[in-house]
Amino acid sequence: MPVTTINGRGIHVDDEGFLTVYDEWDEDLGKALAAQIGIDMTDAHWKVIRFLREDFATQFETATTRRVETVGGVPTKEQFKLFPKKPQKKMAYIAGLPKPRGCV
Amino acid sequence: MTATESAPAIVPDFGDDEDTGRKLAIICSKGNLDMAYPGLILANAALGEGVETHMFFTFWGFDMITKSRMHNLQFTPAGNAAMHLPVGDVRLPQLLAPLPGMTTAATKLLKKSIADLGVPEVPDFLDQIVAAGGHLWGCRMSADMMKLEEKDLRDDVEGILTAADFIVLTNGAQLLFI
Known part of the structure; x- marks a missing residue:
């Protein structure tokens, strides 16, 4: 499994670059990951990312956009605004989680 | 420059820069x-x-x-030879499919299966x-x-x-x- 360096830290990632070790992530790293894909984190972004982290800790699966809306309370439209074009994958990447497995 | 200089970070390509026009x-x-x-x-x-x-x-x-x-969209097992019951691989005999109440029951069952997956x-x-x-x-x-x-x-x-x-x-x- 590749190790890459972001923010001066070695982190384990899959071939695409998604983090593979849940505990290697913290908010500083999240901010650096966001910067890598051109996203400047605001409170609204953090609300989504924190939800994804907490949800994964109990569900062991990355929440889909649907779940971020119904359980996390962030409407789909806003998710597309915060993480343009491909919200689901971008949110997972910044949160240091695998790509969601669910179809919806 | 040293031999240990780190490789570029592995970052997913979300294809933001390319307009595929797809x-x-x-x-x-x-x-x-x-x-x-x-x-x-x-x-x-x-x-x-x-x-x-x-x-x-x-x-x-x-x-x-x-x-x-x-x-009120409905699901009917009539004419669907692949309709199996919620248990194992048991198929619903087609003769029973058009019976009264069957469409209502099948619709309810399908709606529940879909909702259980978190699908709206x-x-x-x-x-x-x-x-x-x-x-x-x-x-x-x-x-x-x-x-x-x-x-x-x-x-x-x-x-x-x-x-x-x-x-x-x-x-x-x-x-x-x-």
Whole structure:
């Protein structure tokens, strides 16, 4: 499994670059990951990312956009605004989680 | 410069810089509950990948966007030889499929299976698709045939189009007929 360096830290990632070790992530790293894909984190972004982290800790699966809306309370439209074009994958990447497995 | 200089970070390529111009058009022609979902799931997935998506509702698929009908789509085991019971691989004998109450029971069962997966009901799913930037269109001939107008349809249906309008609109799109 590749190790890459972001923010001066070695982190384990899959071939695409998604983090593979849940505990290697913290908010500083999240901010650096966001910067890598051109996203400047605001409170609204953090609300989504924190939800994804907490949800994964109990569900062991990355929440889909649907779940971020119904359980996390962030409407789909806003998710597309915060993480343009491909919200689901971008949110997972910044949160240091695998790509969601669910179809919806 | 030293030999230990680190390689560039591995970062996913979300393809933001390239404008692929990819477009998807999905024609929904069925009004059975089970046949409403393939189009919805694919539209939702395409939007999540940044693909411009248009859904065109025609014939029985018109029920998916008709206010008075969209909450009551049904699933029938009649004529579906693959209909198995919720346990194991037991198939429902086709002779039993048309019995009274069977469609109601099968619809309830399917709705529950879908809800258990966290997948929304049809009207909610269309809400999500529109929120994600999807476009909904009605079919002119179906509207005329069913004597329905724009006011009878979901408010977010952008218009009722003729077949020719739709062909023009989906110029260059990949197309799915369901």
